[in-house]
Amino acid sequence: MTTFRFEVLKETLNRKPVEVSETVKRSEMFGCNVFSEKAMRQYLTKEAYNGVLSAIKVGAKIDRKIADQVASLMKEWAMSKGVTHYTHWFQPLTGGTAEKHDSFFEPIGEGMAIEKFGGSELVQQEPDASSFPNGGIRNTFEARGYTAWDPTSPAFILGTTLCIPTIFVSYTGEALDNKTPLLRALQAVDKHATAVAKYFDKNVTKVNASLGWEQEYFLIDKALASARPDIVMTGRTLLGHAPAKGQQLDDHYFGSIPGRALNFMRELEQECMKLGIPVKTRHNEVAPNQFELAPIYEEANLAVDHNSLLMDLMGKVASKHNFKVLLHEKPFAGINGSGKHNNWSLSTDTGVNLLSPGRTPMRNLQFLTFFINTIKALKEYEELMRAGIASASNDHRLGANEAPPAILSIFIGAQLTEVLKELEEVTNGKLSPEEKTDLKLNVVGKIPEILLDNTDRNRTSPFAFTGNKFEFRAVGSLANCAIPMTVLNSVVAKQLKDFKIEVDALIEEKDLKKDEAIFNVLREYIKDSKHILFEGNGYSAEWEIEAAKRGLSNNKTTPVALKADVAPKTIALYEELEVMNKVEIEARHEIKLEEYTMRIQIEARVLGDIALNHVVPTALNYQNVLIENVSGLKEVFEEEFRTIAKDQMDLIRKISVHTSAISQNVHEMIEERKKANILDNAEETAMAYCDKVKPYFDIIRYHCDKLELMVDDEMWPLVKYREMLFTR
Template sequence: MAILRFNAIKESLNRKPVPVDESIRRSELFGKNVFNKEAMRQYLTSDSFDSIMDAIENGSKIDRDLADHISTGMKEWAISKGATHYTHWFQPLTGSTAEKHDAFFETTSDGRSIEKFGGGQLVQQEPDASSLPNGGIRNTFEARGYTAWDPTSPAFVWGTTLCIPTIFVAYTGEALDYKTPLLKSISALDKAATDVVKYFDKKESKVIATLGWEQEYFLVDTALAASRPDLMMSGRTLLGHAPAKGQQLDDHYFGSIPKRVLDFMRELEKECMLLGIPVKTRHNEVAPNQFELAPIFEEANLAVDHNSLIMDVMDKVAERHYFKVLFHEKPFKDVNGSGKHNNWSLATSSGSNLLSPGKTPMRNLRFLTFFVNTIKAVYENEELLRATIASASNDHRLGANEAPPAIISVFIGSQLTKVLDELEKVTDGKLSPQEKTDLKLNVVGKIPEILLDNTDRNRTSPFAFTGNKFELRAVGSTANCADPMTVLNAIVAKQLKEFKVEVDALVKDKKMKKDDAIFNVLREYIKASKSVRFEGDGYGEAWEKEAKRRGLSNYRTTPEALQAKISKKAIDLFTELNIMNEVEVKARFDIEIEDYSKHIQIEGRLLGDIARNHVIPTAIKYQNVLIKNVKGLKDIYGDQFKSMATEQLAIIERISTHIEKINAGINNMIEARKKANHTDDVTKRAHLYCDEVKPYFEDIRYHCDKLELLVDDEIWPLTKYRELLFTK
């Protein structure tokens, strides 16, 4: 293994940059491999084109006869792009994407061969619904499930395959993917938000949830990664001593991008342009070998698809540049982990951002309505929002090195806090003309000036307002954006429904004017949700105590956090909005809680294997070298050898101590794992893995890392942090 390590380093250092042709403008490449409006106009009949646009804009169904025309046009377009196969591209509950390729090729009864792709093949396919996670909805012998075309997300050609974005449902109708609940939450939010926005502009007919994600990731040379079994199998290093230099000099963040990395980024961005993914930003992140990319905002459904797609594209492009992409939230101890900040907002069909104030008091009152309702929604559902970011890998990141803590709070900045404090003083009832004038001119009217210069940022806040959007910073880098976005859409939709009921009641029953009613309801929401707003340092112990006093949850681990997903409150939320039924909600909980146990189980097995088969034998080998050295000194110097071998003897003893501790830790971990494995209840098993298995990881690692410092570097088998993080 030591030879493998040094060969990997040598191979990495000898890599030559892969040239990338950037002679074509990005704007000319954008969407070339997407079946977008331009392509549809060229390859579809006018009836077929109008049918798709009606489905995209109004959610209408596409006639099966027209589906045949659409599939023919789509096939001809795809073949012109070099496609030989097609697939229904979907997002099962594995956290990654799924696809099954079928060739356009078919034979006829008279032995001829043709390219065929009909409307039935476009609209629906039948993959196995039992072999993918289903939470017990499908038995092994009940394999039937369906993928159904989602026309709101355009088809695209990736490589030689036409990819058709679809939903994935069981034969009995339950959703088995991330997209189906997301689409339903978008629809629920559209209806609720449109009803409210009509208070301010009756012409508005649609509200769209928008998303701009920021994807953080690490790049490691493929040869170096291949020499680390833990990186290859779990996505993170289970052991490894911190290098002398990490990120403490702050010299990597926004620094000059290394040439080899820049070549990877260029090719990645070129592929993204062809696929219609509007990536715009690239830069070095805080940790060594950590980077980030971010796109322009898009409609939430398309943005989620693009994020899922880009993770696959990144893997494939990285291979061509001899990199392995690490999406794990914490691949290296003691340096920054990686997140996927979800920047969420609401836009009207006319293109107006509902979380962006305007030049008039009415526009700003509209802003405050959606701003305060969002805060209230987060306050009422902070436990559920915390559950959407829970995973075995994200547990390592939350609360460490600039990642937000596990306590969900909302940061809005001192100036907006003052605005809400003023609104909190609104008179209970009808406003006097003077009160209304003062409120609109001195409070509401000044909001644009406040946001222009005075909205700060807080990196320790999990949910922060950043000028014209809310940023959910706590989402993990491996996560599918659909889960947190589904919940955020749902809780805001429910909150807006309740808001409209209360405002309408005040207008009807109390004979209040609309503005008076809105101000009065907002005042109560501001008071009720005040405890979720926090402007300070989310890392301090003082905040933990204060959050507890305020009644906010602090679930440090995934098994604790996930329970909120199956609470009566959560089930009622999803069923009321027709996003998921109780069976679907509970199935997803079972999948996620079991996934947690499996991740810890895999890591425990890996750690035991590496410690016993790599670390301990190497330590013994070096210990034998020292013993031989001590014996040689004794042979030469007799009883005087002890004064000359003091350090060697001490190291020999320390090695034995560390080996003993490692073996004891592994034995105890195995017994704890057996206990967990023999527990049938998935929730209890997850808690056992969390509370009784996982604690051994750190102790075993500690002693392995101490051996790394003691053992001769020439024979140490595992590529070290200084090599993984600083080899370009």
């Protein structure tokens, strides 16, 4: 066993960066494997092109004849690039992506065959996907689910397969995936944001949500990772002593990127370019061997697809470069974890970012309207936002002194805090001409066009305004962005809907002018939402106490946080906006709970196995070496040996203390698992795994890590932290 660790270490030390050629300009590569507008214009007839375009732009239905044309020409385009298969590409509730490849090849009798891809294959498929989680939906209603083309996200080529982004729904229409609710939430926010944007500009007919994610990850040598059963099975280390040098020196952050990692990034970026993922930024992160990749922001649905695709690509490219990518939120204890900031904004089809201040008081009033409504939306649904980022792995990060806490607060910066204070003083009802002028000149008029520099200082906030967008920082690195984006866009849609009703009522019933009515409603929102605004250190212990006083939730674990997903207020919200119905909401809740349980269960099994079958036997072997040494000393020195062998004898004793503690705790943990497994609903089981099983992890780990420090390095079977983190 020991030799295995040293063998992989040797393999690692001999690695050279894998060569990557860069002969084609990135700009030329961009989108070459995407059936983009450019490719469509080249391949499609005018009729087909217009059909797809109006499906993309205004959600028009595509008729059968057009679908046939599009499919056939899409196939022609794909075949010109060596494609042989196609697949409906979808995002089942496992959080990942799924594909099932079919060949274009079709026999036509008499030993002949053609390549065929018709409209019906493009538009709808029935994958035999019965083992994806569905929370009982398909059992209760219909056994089958089908995938349906989402023309708003363009088809692309992966390898020799044409991938068609699709939604995945049951025959009775319930969503079985993460994309369907997202699309519905985006429709809702479009509808209600457009209605509000029309107060300021009648020409607005559509509002798009934008998303720019920042993906953090670790790169570990493939051989080292494969020698750690915990990384292989759970994506994180379940034990391992902290290295002498961690990230204290901060010498990795923004430092020069190590050669092997850089070549991995270059190849990954090239693959992204071909798929039209506009990656732009790469750098080292805080922890050793931790990195970040960020694209230019895009329309939210496309950005979500691109992030899912990226996570998939990362694994493939990493393998070529002898790396394993760790997307887990907390792969190493005591070392910073990884997140995925979701930068979000709303923009109109007239080209205006609704969360960006402007040059005129009117533009700024529009900005304040969307800004304050977003704050109010979060205040109303803070627990739902927390639920939207809940997962077993993200629980390690939220509130771990390095990542935003599980408390959802909003940071807006000193300047905007001032502005809100002044707006709170706006007169109730009609405003005098003096007050209007004052607001125009001194409050709204004073908001600078560019806020960027003074708003991006606080990195401890889970939800921060950063100049022209909000940045949701508590999202986990492993998350499918569709989930937090569905929540955020839904709550903002609902808020804007209510806002419009209130403003219109003041205009009609109280005879207020439009801007007076807007000021009046915003004033009340500010008063009502103030307690969610927090400018201080979100990582501090004082904030937890203060937040509790303010009545903010602090749902530290996933099973508790997920309760908000099925709260009556949530069901009402989603049903009102037609994002999800009660059946879909409850099914998802159950799936998330089951997933939580499964993850903790797997970790518990793996930890028990490593502790009992790797750590304890190694420690006992070493103890035997010590015992032999002590008996030898006794023979040689007789009386004196007690002094001479004192350290060894202490160590023998300590090793026994730790090995028996490990055995006892592993067995107790197994008993708790047995009890949890027979509970009769998903929530109770998840709670039991969280409160009864998981606490053993730290105890078992503590004893294993102590043994790691005692046992002869040559005998230790598991690759150590310093080896994983500092081998490049």
